[in-house]
Amino acid sequence: MEAQTAWYATYQELADTSPAHGTAAHRRRLQELSRRIAGHPYWQTAAGTPxxxxxxKELARAKAQS
Known part of the structure; x- marks a missing residue:
């Protein structure tokens, strides 16, 4: 849940950042977090259903917004 929560927080930071101030670091962070989330072994198990x-995602989004 930590990586997914960080993904939402980083996404919001990216949305709030002016392109003039640079967004590359936020985009790199989103890519790294996406790889960590998608590559987690849990998603290869039967419990890792859609x-x-x-x-x-819903729990992480709520946590990131609080």
């Missing part, structure tokens, strides 16, 4: 993925 419904579980959506539940993780």
């Amino acid at each position: 419904a579980a993925r959506m539940a993780l």
